[in-house]
Amino acid sequence: MSQQPxxxxxxxxxxxxVRVMIAGAALARHRHEGLRFSLFGDExxxxxxxxNHPNLRAASEVVHAPDLVTGTDKPSQAIRKxxxxxxxxxxxxxxxxxGAAVSAGxxxxxxxxAKLALRTMPGIDRPALxxxxxTLGDNDVVMLDxxxxxxxxxxxxxQFAVMGAAYARTVLDLERPRVRLLNIGTEEMKGTDEIRDAAALLRAATALPMQFDGFIEGDRISTGDTDVVVTEGFAGNIALKTAEGTARFVTDVLRNAFTSSLRSKIGFLISKPAMHLLKHHLDPNNHNGAVFLGLNGVVVKSHGGASVKGVANAVHVAARLLEEDITRRIAEDLANIGALAETQAKADAARTAQSTEQPAK
Known part of the structure; x- marks a missing residue:
């Protein structure tokens, strides 16, 4: 793009x-010097x-917003504001x-x-978060919904698989992301009818820029064996919250263990570099920035408790998706899926017609 969004x-x-959101935007601009901002809120x-951030001030416009969506507002209440x-x-x-909106609300x-204002892309029934x-691998893993x-x-x-693969190609620089469906087992007969039917469709979609590797269980999400994990939002949210809780549990257990005695404190000093690496790896601010994929526009959700670094990462995600034109990538892949479905439907219709035309023996 000739001009930064x-x-x-x-x-x-x-x-x-305000303080953290503005400081995060300022930090992001050091990473993307050409970025411009529109800042909405109390002027x-x-x-x-x-x-405190003259570099950001020079690249921003301030738009006063007299109203505020609170954390307790129901969606129906928020829409009216x-x-x-x-x-x-x-x-x-x-x-x-x-080009994109970023919110931690x-x-x-x-x-x-976002869904009401931007609507879903042609070919997408529902947006996904x-x-x-x-992960333990070289790359993070994209998970949705x-x-x-x-x-x-x-x-x-x-559709989630198509969007997730396009996202992985954009943010992880992968040519053919490895995609799997979250399931209760890896065998083909496991799972609901919806999961098995989706797997059959994805196995047939060989022309898409992705590699469908079947099913994955929850305990393998963080191993680095796959690039995109696809599931419905109920299981996905539980898996995410369980992973976050486990990370906090491990951190707290180690903290308690290392402060339980003088010998433990000495051990902590010896292992401090490794502990710092663990803390960095588990810090949610380093992975902040969830995306509503499938909308006619880019909307990024920052964690409500994100630090300045976390907000900067969310802004970075938004900028990267705009620079790589994620909407176009998804649209192209959806067109391929549509062509595949049309071809498959014609083949099924031809087989049905042929079977009905054959005389009974």
Missing amino acids: RIAIDAMGGDEG AQIKAALD KTSSMALAIQAVKEGRA NTGALMAM SALLP LGANTECDARNLV
């Missing part, structure tokens, strides 16, 4: 509010925060005044607003 920031979202608070910082940021994307409200999770859709059919899962 403009990012719309919901400056009022998140646990820490006085934003301008006060910008005093037309002049909230979240709503105005999404509206900027809809009207083409910004209420997830349900953000999903509802996707994020990067750490993480909670936007609690029930999905085979068609939805195939």
Whole structure:
């Protein structure tokens, strides 16, 4: 792209509010010097925060938003707040005044607003929430859906796979991402009808820029054996929250163990470099920035409790998706899936017609 995109920031979202959101945007601009920003929220608070970041101030416009979406607002309530910082940021994307929106606010409200304003792409029935999770391999793993859709059919899962693979090619620089469906076993007969039907469709989609490797169980998500894990939002959200809880559990157990005695404290000093590496690997701020894939526009959800570094990573994700034109990539892959489905339908119809024309013996 000849000109860096403009990012719309919901400056009022998140646990820490304006200070962290503005500092995170400023840090992101050091990584993407050409980025421009539209900052939505309380004008006085934003301008006060910008005093500490003159480099960001020079590349930003401030748009006052008189209303605020709270963490307790239901989606139906949030949608009615037309002049909230979240709503105005999404509206900027809809009207083409910004390429992407970033918010750390209420997830349900953000999903509802984004879907209502931007609509889903042609060929996509439902948007999916996707994020990067750490693994033991060379790359993170893309996982979706993480909670936007609690029930999905085979068609939805195939669409999620297409979007997840396009996302992995963009953010992980993979030519043919390895894609698997989350299941209760790896055998072909395991799982629901929807999962098995989706697997059959993906196995037939050999022309897509992905490698479908069948099923994966929950305990293999973090091994690095796959690049994209696809599931419906109910199981996906449980898997994500379980992984986050396990990471905190491991960290707390180690902390308690290393402070239990003098010998343990000495052991901690010896193993401090390894512990620092573990902490870095498990820090959610290093993987912050979930994406609503399948919309006619880029919307990135930052964790509500994200640090300055975490917000910067979320902005980086938004910038990268715009630079690589993720919407176009998904559209191209969906066209291939559509052509495959049409060919398959014609072949099935021909076989059915042939069988009915054969005389009975």
